[in-house]
Amino acid sequence: MEEAHAFLERHPDVQGIDVVMPDFHGIGRGKIIRRHELDSLYRNGRGMPGSLFGQDVAGDDVEESGLILVDGGADMRVWPLPGTLGYLPKVGRGQVLVGMCEADGSPFEVAPRTALLNQIARARAAGYEPMGAFELEFYLVDRQTGPNGRRMPATYALTGRRSMQRNTMSVDELDEMSPLFEAIYEAAAASGLTLESLISEYGPGQYELTIRYRDLIRAADDVVLAKRLVRTVARRFGVEATFMAKPFGQEAGSGMHLHLSLGSEGGRNLFADQPDGSLSPLMLHAIGGIRKTIGDTMLILAPYRNSWRRFASAVYSPASDSWGVENRTVALRVPGLPGATRHFEHRVAGVDANPYLVGAVTLAGALDGIRDQSYPGPAAEGNNYEAARPADLPRSWIDAIDRMDGSDFVKRTLGARMHRAFVAVKRAEWLRLELDVSEAEWELYGFVV
CATH class of the missing domain: 3.30.590.10 (Glutamine synthetase/guanido kinase, catalytic domain)
Structure with missing residues (x-):
């Protein structure tokens, strides 16, 4: 809480904070919250769906990941990662990384950051x-x-x-x-x-x-x-x-x-x-x-x-x-x-x-x-x-x-669950591109073979 309050005191004009959770691809998924919501983020966390880790790089669900609509698609909690709350001068907003947690507060087993923490x-x-x-x-x-x-x-x-x-x-x-x-x-x-x-x-x-x-x-x-x-x-x-x-x-x-x-x-x-x-x-x-x-x-x-x-x-x-x-x-x-x-x-x-x-x-x-x-x-x-x-x-x-x-x-x-999900997501991306006939292929093969 001290980190959040100190940030707000240092930046009285900041009205928005980017809440960023890295997914399988390292892409930041999350939301932009308003200034008055920062205190609640640090006190209570914030809801985000675990299915974010079952999506491909375009954000499409991959059913084979085993992470889509698990428990009816209920939200899990994300919490700020200490030391990552900062200010983006050219943007005029704050930014904080968050990590997803299990119900008991332990790091979510399918989050890539958890794999590194375990090692x-x-x-x-x-x-x-x-x-x-x-x-x-x-x-x-x-x-x-x-x-x-x-x-x-x-x-x-x-x-x-x-x-x-x-x-x-x-x-x-x-x-x-x-x-x-x-x-x-x-x-x-x-x-x-x-x-x-x-x-x-x-x-x-x-x-x-x-x-x-x-x-x-x-x-x-x-x-x-x-x-x-x-x-x-x-x-x-x-x-x-x-x-x-x-x-x-x-x-x-x-x-x-x-x-x-x-x-x-x-x-x-x-x-x-x-x-x-x-x-x-x-x-x-x-x-x-x-x-x-x-x-x-x-x-x-x-x-x-x-x-x-x-x-x-x-x-x-x-x-x-x-x-x-x-x-x-x-x-x-x-x-x-x-x-x-x-x-x-x-x-x-x-x-x-x-x-x-x-x-x-x-x-x-x-x-x-x-x-x-x-x-x-x-x-x-x-x-x-x-x-x-x-x-x-x-x-x-x-x-x-x-x-x-x-x-x-x-x-x-x-971990077996993350291993399965990551491979499934990558196989779905591979198939997506395999089915996409490029313009280069049309130019090379379209009217000559």
Whole structure:
């Protein structure tokens, strides 16, 4: 209650608060409440249907999920997540993340955040504190399509100029877009979100934001807040932010890299180098565990048909289970800087993936590897894109759906009910697109075959 009252005192002009619950897809479902309702939200929670987790990305019910009209479609309760209540300056409203709960107050078993909380509890029971941070890549595009009917990189907020060049790591490009990004940083500060480095990425109009390293559950919360914040600010500058994994077929895809380590209760990094300078055996076991399970988790790392386009070209998009030190062509990269801050980076997930589920399966694989003392194998060297893709990894979206459907590891990590619902939703999305004959197919095949 103190958090709610302090917010209202700091922002006497705020009349609306966005109540946001991330669904299977990481999409914020909820409502906008009025100022006088915030007190009640914190005291009594708010009703929302559990069937929101049984919907596809378009918001259509998927009956096979087992979540539609359960108990007559009665509402469940959502409650504010501490530390997520903030203010969006360009929007003029507040925003708070909420989590859905069971009748006894425990987290709803089908919510993705619950899966991550369960794995964090498992880690803590073993004496580990999971720490992490995500990097987000995304494109800024114009609202209107170009003369060819295709999307174009956004014009710069400062100059109104447009560049079709890559401008990789160009500081001048960041300066030309600086009014928009300064507004993003301002909104992040008002929301308690610590955004850090900004980079002009490899594709025209593509950028990357890093978020401060912290406890893993809050790191995943930060992704939901950051993506929504970037979208809302971009709209108010007349452009759109897209978090599709591969919005342009010939350009770089957008990833969501997870940096992960395990700390002790006293705050010591358990992945820190050994006294002789060698890598931590604990970290190597964690990498070994993830390598064994990565094939089962590809549907979570690449949840949409578009996600798989990112693997069609080897532009910093490693669709493999390889690992290496200071090598950006591998799936699991150990950054080269040695010392107490040592960690590894999981580079496979697209920016369209759900951060809670990515965190859950990554941590679960790491914990399995530590438990089993898994050997990660030799580190890859050189350009790993030139290596053959492992034969036991899914080759397509439907392969990934089938692989996850039969995965005991994912079922154990998510719980049987969430596992069933997630697979059913993704299979329904796959069928929806399979039945949709595209204009490209008409152009290619319609009158010649």
